[in-house]
Amino acid sequence: MFAYLVKRVLQAIAVMLAISLIGFAIQGNLGDPLRELVGQSVSEETRQQLREQLGLNDPFLVQYTRFLGNALQGDLGTSYFFKEPALDVILKKLPATLELVFGATLLIVGLSVPLGVFTAIRPNAILSRIIMAVSIVGISIPVFLTAILMIYLFSVELGWAPSFGRGETVHVIGYWDTNFLTADGWAHIVMPSIALSSIMLPMFIRLIRAEMLEVLQSEYVRFAKAKGIAPWRIYFVHALKNTLLPVITVGGVQIGTMVAYTILTETVFSWPGMGAMFLEAVNRVDTPLIVAYLIVVGFIFVVTNTIVDLIYGLANPTVKLARMGA
Amino acid sequence: MTDQSVENTVLQARHAPRLRAFWDSNIIYAFRHNPVAIVSFTVFAVIAVLSFCAPLIAPYDPYDPAQIDIMNSEYPPAWVNGSLPEFWLGTDDQGRDLWSTILYGTRLSIIIGLCAVVVQAVLGITIGLLSGYVGGRTDSILMRLADIQLSFSTLMVAIIFLALTQALFGSEVFGQYAVVFLIAVIGVAEWPQYARTVRATVLAEKKKEYVDSARVLGFGPVRIMARHILPNSLSPIFVISTVQVANAIISEASLSFLGLGMPPSQPSLGSLISAGFDYILSGSWWITVIPGVVLVVLVLVINLLGDWIRDVLNPKLYKG
Numbered sequence: 001m002f003a004y005l006v007k008r009v010l011q012a013i014a015v016m017l018a019i020s021l022i023g024f025a026i027q028g029n030l031g032d033p034l035r036e037l038v039g040q041s042v043s044e045e046t047r048q049q050l051r052e053q054l055g056l057n058d059p060f061l062v063q064y065t066r067f068l069g070n071a072l073q074g075d076l077g078t079s080y081f082f083k084e085p086a087l088d089v090i091l092k093k094l095p096a097t098l099e100l101v102f103g104a105t106l107l108i109v110g111l112s113v114p115l116g117v118f119t120a121i122r123p124n125a126i127l128s129r130i131i132m133a134v135s136i137v138g139i140s141i142p143v144f145l146t147a148i149l150m151i152y153l154f155s156v157e158l159g160w161a162p163s164f165g166r167g168e169t170v171h172v173i174g175y176w177d178t179n180f181l182t183a184d185g186w187a188h189i190v191m192p193s194i195a196l197s198s199i200m201l202p203m204f205i206r207l208i209r210a211e212m213l214e215v216l217q218s219e220y221v222r223f224a225k226a227k228g229i230a231p232w233r234i235y236f237v238h239a240l241k242n243t244l245l246p247v248i249t250v251g252g253v254q255i256g257t258m259v260a261y262t263i264l265t266e267t268v269f270s271w272p273g274m275g276a277m278f279l280e281a282v283n284r285v286d287t288p289l290i291v292a293y294l295i296v297v298g299f300i301f302v303v304t305n306t307i308v309d310l311i312y313g314l315a316n317p318t319v320k321l322a323r324m325g326a
Numbered sequence: 327m328t329d330q331s332v333e334n335t336v337l338q339a340r341h342a343p344r345l346r347a348f349w350d351s352n353i354i355y356a357f358r359h360n361p362v363a364i365v366s367f368t369v370f371a372v373i374a375v376l377s378f379c380a381p382l383i384a385p386y387d388p389y390d391p392a393q394i395d396i397m398n399s400e401y402p403p404a405w406v407n408g409s410l411p412e413f414w415l416g417t418d419d420q421g422r423d424l425w426s427t428i429l430y431g432t433r434l435s436i437i438i439g440l441c442a443v444v445v446q447a448v449l450g451i452t453i454g455l456l457s458g459y460v461g462g463r464t465d466s467i468l469m470r471l472a473d474i475q476l477s478f479s480t481l482m483v484a485i486i487f488l489a490l491t492q493a494l495f496g497s498e499v500f501g502q503y504a505v506v507f508l509i510a511v512i513g514v515a516e517w518p519q520y521a522r523t524v525r526a527t528v529l530a531e532k533k534k535e536y537v538d539s540a541r542v543l544g545f546g547p548v549r550i551m552a553r554h555i556l557p558n559s560l561s562p563i564f565v566i567s568t569v570q571v572a573n574a575i576i577s578e579a580s581l582s583f584l585g586l587g588m589p590p591s592q593p594s595l596g597s598l599i600s601a602g603f604d605y606i607l608s609g610s611w612w613i614t615v616i617p618g619v620v621l622v623v624l625v626l627v628i629n630l631l632g633d634w635i636r637d638v639l640n641p642k643l644y645k646g
Contacts, residue, residue, distance in 0.1 A: 011470070011474075015474055026490060029494070030490065030493055030494060136626070136629055136630065136633065137622075137626060139629060140572070140576075140622055140625040140626035140629050141622050141625075142576045142579050142580050142583075142596075142621070142625075143580070144579075144580055144583045144584075144599075145579075145599065145618050145621065145622065148599070148603055148606065148614055148618070149615070149618065151606065152606050152611055152614070152615065156606065156607060156609075156611075163607070252477070253476060253477060253479070254479075256477060256478055256479035256482050257479035257480075257481060257482070259479070259482055260479050260481035260482040260485060261481070263485060263584065264580055264583070264584065267583075267584060268603070278489075279489075279584060279585075282489040282490075282492070282493055285493050290489070290490070290493075294486060297482070301477060301478060301482075302477075305477045
């Protein structure tokens with residue numbers, strides 16, 4: 001197990017280095033840091049002097065090492081637009097995005113398990129058929145379209161929920177303001193959360209159903225039934241446990257997709273999170289902020305994927321052996 | 327089956343016309359007896375034929391600035407008050423006939439989706455065959471790469487790649503080559519889906535006797551992979567392809583919605599929806615909702631067909 005852990009962590013570091021290399025390449029080629037710093041009206045001579053001072057004429061490896069050293073100390077450059085350290089700008093926007101992701105995750109976890117299990121236990125019930133029909137429609141509607149249609153229906157036509165922003169928030173600690181403590185905050189976060197979960201929820205219902213159907217066919221479930229164990233105990237304790245392993249792996253992969261979906265959801269609802277910030281940074285060609293976003297998001301991906309892999313390795317002995325050998 | 331009846335079926339098959347044999351084949355039989363599949367296929371065929379005949383059917387050419395009059399913008403569809411008879415689905419924010427623009431836009435969305443999946447399939451099948459057949463170090467390196475590629479969501483990779491290309495080239499140049507960029511990025515980012523599935527079937531097929539006998543006959547590895555193993559791994563490829571086309575169309579629409587795909591001058595369904603979103607609060611819902619419905623119906627019927635094909639072919643798909 002220890003060898004597997006070391007191997008997995010080394011892979012994570014290698015991927016992170018690759019991402020930092022991409023980030024560095026972008027920093028060097030997108031936009032001109034000198035022009036952002038001093039503007040156009042500086043003579044060629046001072047320009048060269050500044051280049052020398054800033055170390056822009058150093059060899060590639062020296063510059064990259066410096067970039068990496070700064071990044072490790074949390075210095076990802078200064079945003080051209082906000083005139084603040086890029087990492088600070090992102091950390092200020094992060095809580096809004098995390099709250100949105102939290103709301104959506106709550107919906108996905110809370111609904112996909114009972115609905116998935118129910119449709120597997122009673123595949124022919126009318127309710128199951130309705131759930132499956134709704135979920136295939138749900139999978140076919142892009143996240144941004146769900147968001148737009150919800151705004152049209154509930155904000156424009158019915159006027160039930162606000163269509164943009166976070167509304168009234170309560171300050172908790174540091175950069176973290178929460179939506180979950182005021183009624184207005186709840187009203188603002190409900191629609192974005194539903195929109196964000198609108199493709200993943202049906203996906204997980206279908207996944208849990210498929211896995212559960214397979215598990216219910218297995219010998220040990222039949223044996224448990226023959227032994228006279230209560231049905232709910234068979235379904236939720238014996239069968240569900242073995243259903244969750246593949247769900248964990250898919251869940252790990254989906255975290256990345258979730259980050260991409262936050263960009264779409266935040267754009268539609270003008271949610272002041274880091275996804276909307278990234279698109280604005282791209283439009284302003286705010287290179288340090290783009291690079292910082294890339295590195296922060298890459299870091300989130302790599303860390304969550306490594307953790308998910310380790311959990312999977314711990315939870316499933318067969319996989320553990322197979323992967324350790326590989 | 328007895329020898330006699332086998333002989334009979336063989337004889338029947340030989341004498342029956344080709345069309346008849348096709349009509350009686352398993353997959354067509356299953357198709358004829360599944361109303362959902364029939365309806366989905368019909369709807370898909372209608373959308374595909376209409377959109378590919380767009381230059382013949384569409385009353386206006388949305389790419390021709392001479393036919394667009396800004397004064398015509400935001401007319402509602404025919405069943406709403408204040409509409410013009412010549413625009414039965416209304417007009418968009420630039421004064422283009424929505425019906426014509428949707429026809430052209432759907433064609434673009436389908437073309438990008440199909441081409442992206444072809445790129446995915448070619449890359450993924452080649453890598454999957456290689457990985458499964460050669461095995462050893464090549465296999466473990468390629469599959470590790472697939473793991474890493476898969477852990478970064480396609481949409482995320484595409485957003486970052488397209489955002490950077492757009493910032494680098496400027497939106498003018500980017501708009502001209504948007505189709506190529508979209509196909510390339512959606513195509514490259516999803517190859518592991520195919521590679522893993524193909525590899526899994528290759529590993530199962532490789533051990534079978536027909537592969538051994540082909541090898542004994544002295545055929546080279548490329549010939550064995552392409553002519554012997556590949557045809558036997560086609561059904562899972564078929565199954566994922568439908569789902570992949572649906573996903574590619576969704577990805578393209580999402581990217582265009584973010585302004586990272588097709589420019590407003592050559593709208594796909596996604597960029598049309600995006601253009602309409604600015605007007606939805608002022609009540610011009612049709613610019614967004616009508617192309618939105620077309621997009622959902624298109625993706626939905628492809629997904630339904632995908633589910634049906636999976637149930638019919640029922641291959642042991644590689645999971646995880």
